[in-house]
Amino acid sequence: RGMATQARSTLKVALLPADGIGREVIPAARAALEALGSDLPRLEFVDLLAGFELFTRAGTALPEATIEALREQDCALFGAVSSPSKSVFGYSSPIVALRKELDLYANIRPVLSVSKDPSQKPDVDLVVVRENTECLYVKQEVSEIGEHGRVAKATRLITERASTRIGKMACEIALQRPRKRVTIIHKSNVLSVTDGLFRETVRRVPSLPGVNGKYDSIQIGEQIVDSAVYRLFREPHIFDVMVAPNLYGDILSDAAAALVGSLGLVPSVNAGDTFVMGEPVHGSAPDIAGKSIANPLASIRSAALMLRHLGYGKQAERIENAVDDVIRDGTVLTPDLGGKSKTEEVTAEVLKRV
Numbered sequence: 001r002g003m004a005t006q007a008r009s010t011l012k013v014a015l016l017p018a019d020g021i022g023r024e025v026i027p028a029a030r031a032a033l034e035a036l037g038s039d040l041p042r043l044e045f046v047d048l049l050a051g052f053e054l055f056t057r058a059g060t061a062l063p064e065a066t067i068e069a070l071r072e073q074d075c076a077l078f079g080a081v082s083s084p085s086k087s088v089f090g091y092s093s094p095i096v097a098l099r100k101e102l103d104l105y106a107n108i109r110p111v112l113s114v115s116k117d118p119s120q121k122p123d124v125d126l127v128v129v130r131e132n133t134e135c136l137y138v139k140q141e142v143s144e145i146g147e148h149g150r151v152a153k154a155t156r157l158i159t160e161r162a163s164t165r166i167g168k169m170a171c172e173i174a175l176q177r178p179r180k181r182v183t184i185i186h187k188s189n190v191l192s193v194t195d196g197l198f199r200e201t202v203r204r205v206p207s208l209p210g211v212n213g214k215y216d217s218i219q220i221g222e223q224i225v226d227s228a229v230y231r232l233f234r235e236p237h238i239f240d241v242m243v244a245p246n247l248y249g250d251i252l253s254d255a256a257a258a259l260v261g262s263l264g265l266v267p268s269v270n271a272g273d274t275f276v277m278g279e280p281v282h283g284s285a286p287d288i289a290g291k292s293i294a295n296p297l298a299s300i301r302s303a304a305l306m307l308r309h310l311g312y313g314k315q316a317e318r319i320e321n322a323v324d325d326v327i328r329d330g331t332v333l334t335p336d337l338g339g340k341s342k343t344e345e346v347t348a349e350v351l352k353r354v
């Protein structure tokens, strides 16, 4: 489901590289957009600040100015963020906040393998549609002293509204795919109230008033999350669109990335009804940051996915074909894919083909 295509004379793109390798891969995504030349409206880029490193320097991870500037743009590209595993006073994850602030309620993560022969179907071709605003990510955690020591509690929020809109998004995506299959991922055999509501609500989407049979061609199934992971590893080809609450969706998409060779290949968009933000699924990878060996392909593919969502499908395809071609060729790849090339060399190889 893309946003309505509008005739634009300019396309305003915010760039938020944020932390670590985000700063190395977002320039590659920008270059891929620029390589499309006159096939796109005139591009206007604005660089915006966010991230943990910014917090350590300036005391804020997401300045108000960044949010205000984002509201003036058509779309955005976000790199990666390195939130620490231990709570830091005054810090909160900027990406989680941004998704909520801009109501980017769907995190759409296609995972696609590239077959050697372009005429052959890929072994893995699925999309994880992750609910992006609730579940445990409402971050309502408390710690208290109980009878037997410290007790930590978290609220897990699932609402009918959010489950309905993510269900609709999954159906819209499935409609555009040949297999038209949606699998609801849940654990309602244990969490019958929260996951039960998610499961029931998504199941009901095709029969909602106003849908009028639009989703009748879609086959809706379901899988308990643990068994879904097992089957994902053993028979990835059975999955088409997987729709999941926030945390399961996050974990599933990283797991699925293992099936296609590298997390460095998997793109995403954070999509709402009026705004879209591309974002590679990988994190900030502090262990390799600054070495120019980060894989730029997830970020470049995220730029393409963002374009597709904005209605520039033909332009997205030019980038996607170039990326597939570089992977298929296999001579210019970063170390995560067994290559020896630098980030800039892989980017240049893609740009040549765009």
Ligand code: GGG
Pocket: 078, 079, 080, 081, 082, 083, 084, 093, 094, 095, 096, 279, 280, 281, 282, 283, 284
């Ligand atoms: N681009 C995805 C990304 O940055 N992933 C790491 C992640 O999920 N971080 C959450 C956070 O650091 O707040």
